[in-house]
Amino acid sequence: MxxxxxxxxxxxxxxxxxxxxxxxxxxxxxxxxxxxxxxxxxxxxxxxxxxxxxxxxxxxESATRQPATAVLLSDAPAETVGPHGVPVSTTVAVPASWRVAGGGRSGMVTAPRGTPAGTIVPIWLDTRGTPTAPPAPPxxxxxxxxxxxxxxxxxxxxxxxxxxxxxxxxxxxxxxxxxxxxxxxxxxxxxx
Known part of the structure; x- marks a missing residue:
């Protein structure tokens, strides 16, 4: 049936x-x-x-953000571990400088923990030259x-x-x- x-x-x-x-x-x-x-x-x-x-x-976001590089001005703090041996965070805000069309700028950028001063790290800048998050991928x-x-x-x-x-x-x-x-x-x- x-x-x-x-x-x-x-x-x-x-x-x-x-x-x-x-x-x-x-x-x-x-x-x-x-x-x-x-x-x-x-x-x-x-x-x-x-x-x-x-x-x-x-x-x-892609139209208003551009990639750039920044130079760390100080060492990023070393990696810290939580009570169960798990890293607390893998990145930290570190003072850095970068170049924009009107000259040099400085401020805080995100870098991996333990990165030494003088290291070049990739960053994204908004239209004012301020560090921002990268644009969302397609x-x-x-x-x-x-x-x-x-x-x-x-x-x-x-x-x-x-x-x-x-x-x-x-x-x-x-x-x-x-x-x-x-x-x-x-x-x-x-x-x-």
Whole structure:
């Protein structure tokens, strides 16, 4: 018997052994599956929008930030270890100097712990020549878009599954109560 015919036979047809609760449960399952499938393009659209926003942010950052190099003016503090032997942090702020179009500048830059004075470290500068974080890579926009779409659909599908599970429990309670009544009535008849 094919899967489609198996589905129609007990749940949609006129089989007198199929209870109303079974038909309702089958209908609910169809609705849940249809809603989950309809949510795929919505989640894809949200992921696409997220990708577009992140891509624009990455492009704006790339246009306003430029790579440069800085020379450390003092030694970076040595590596410190926490109580379990794990390094507390691998980088630290260190005084440094760097060149910009209008001359030299100095300030704090991030460098690996234990780096000696005079070491050249790569930095990123904003339009004012101040150290800043590097621009977001283009791959981050792709990953953010994919994660947004997948997590949106997963959350929606999980919500649908929980609603279906709760409704199924209610239907099960009704079925069990009906079985109890039928058994009680059958048991009562056998002793009469």
């Amino acid at each position: 094919s899967g489609i015919r198996w589905w129609r036979l007990p749940h949609v047809g006129g089989n007198p052994l199929v209870r109303t609760a079974d038909r309702v449960e089958s209908g609910l399952l169809l609705v849940v599956v249809a809603l989950a499938l309809l949510a795929v393009p919505v989640a894809a659209s949200l992921g696409s929008d997220s990708y577009g926003r992140q891509k624009l942010t990455a492009e704006a 791959e981050a926009a792709v990953m953010t878009g994919i994660a947004t779409g997948v997590l949106t659909w997963t959350a929606f599908a999980a919500g649908l599954a929980m609603v279906f599970g709760a409704l199924r429990r209610l239907l099960d309670r009704g079925r069990y109560a009906r079985w109890e009544r039928e058994w009680a009535r059958l048991d009562h008849r056998s002793y009469s």
